[in-house]
Amino acid sequence: MKRFMKPAHFAIGLMAAVFLSGCAETTFLSSSIKHAGSDQPVAGKYKIGNPYQIQGVWYYPAEDFAYVETGIASWYGPKFHGKPTANGEVFDMNQVSAAHRTLPLPSLVRVTNLENGRSLVVRVNDRGPFAHGRILDMSRRGAQLLGFEKQGTARVKVEILKDQSFALKNTLVNQIAAKDSPIKSAGMAKPQVSAQSLSVPEGGKAAQSQMTMAQAPQPVARPEPVQTAMQEPSNTVRTYAVSPTRMYIQAGAFSKYENANRVKASLASVGDVEVSQVLVNGRDFFRVRVGPLQDVSQADQVLENVIQAGYPSAKIIVEKGKG
Template sequence: MKRGGFPPARVLLLVAGCVLMSACSETKLATYAVKEAQTGQDGGGYKIGKPYQIQGVWYYPAEDYNYQETGVASWYGPDFHGKYTANGEIFDQNQVTAAHRTLPLPSFVRVTNLDNGRSLVVRVNDRGPFAHSRILDLSRRAAQLLGMEQQGTARVKVEIMADESRALAMRLKSKTDEPQVAAAPRETVQAETLPPPGSREQAKPIVNSAPPPPRQTVAEPDAQQLANQPVRTVAVKPTQMYIQAGAFQRYDNANRLSAALSGMGQTKITQVVTKGGTMFRVRMGPLPSLDAADALLEKVIASGYPEAKLVVD
């Protein structure tokens, strides 16, 4: 509305718009902050990281697009909510994310709860867990959707989503490595003298420089869409927990380890065929409970076998 003594209408509209924005600033800023927290991705980048140690055990982050593992997952939330993740994102316990010790950050994995069959796509954006007997730390929301919040842990199968994770890595790498580009030169114009009015001669066209070629882009998966995929329910079979102390290409090595661990409990050597060839696994178990598995794993590691891990089969 126009009042006497006020600026012209155009300026008045601008001022009015500013006043309206100022009046709603708290609400809009709060909404924006919530949206930023919901994405959980702003400020983060692609990261693999250097080898690191947790309680005497070394871990070696790497790109592994064949990754698949079974074990026990836990969840984390309130104590880390709003803090930075290992790749610089803001952790939001209400988003579907997870922490993994070695996968690239970020990556997408499918997590299947082997206790109830629930399966979900999860975005890995942090390092952890810090307990030797866990293979994945889920956000609180992911734990809720997988039906394990109350229990605190669950037997899970974790599989990397190779295509989606590769595409995301390429996108973030290209963004990080992209050089600073100088400003494009102005378009060149050729000036021509126009003929007098009424002349039959047509004016020569203005010649512009050719437009730059289209930029090559890498298809990036929609993180929000992937993370919001519905929970699936798949058929699962009963599983047991074991401590896998090692895996060897030669039976003699497996047999020596089995003998060394025999004083801690029953051991068994099993032969399996993998992409890398035939392997001989040394396992202890099955274990009657997670507490028993945790205790035995710590004992095996303390005895000089840091490669030991808890597996579900």
């Protein structure tokens, strides 16, 4: 049965929303989110997860606090609204969140729309997207704030916020450890301590005062936990200058030029193919790319052609430069 809020409750909720919009991003450190119109928190947990395979492609979740990637973002909403996310929270399409294939859950990332310059800090708490050529699935509210709800997709840059994500992890892990700890000091029996006065030995001198009860050691004050300050309030959109971008389909990156050249030859019928040399972590790689491509629709079509040609791990690459 559906529940409706009374006008008074709605007014209180509206005032609270206005107040919270000015809070710092430390609100993201909460280990739960709330249903719209409900005060009951829905607990989530910190999760990385095991490797998994979707449509012939393997994904390897891992802690990657140096993660930065550009590509195409999409958004999801009504079909999943109110359902559990991959880490046990509840998806609310009217809140800012996102799904990512491999980042720890939850993490905090900055998502920048490279087409209009809008940028937003987003909580990643779900797995996906699993459509070819997408690197992030935003909630509907996130897509609205970044300005691509109507068009459905956008060229984006996704960058993890290292310190904030690490603090978020520690908060959740410590809460679970404290909750599950089998040792409860409050339930332990306290020892009985007593004192007895003795006569002063011959030649001794009585102390000025005698203890009538053993003094219990004073508890050591624990330092307050240090939380990493967040950058800005949730739902706060920054705007940056926009630079031209271009798109490619990358079939793969190879350590040997001969292998890259063979792949180039096999994709000659798909479009303009190029092999370029790049240095990654001190190693030379030869990447095979098709393009540049004009728009997302064309990129999606070429991507499917490359996958059908035998390269299921091919992906859309977005980088600065004129197409």
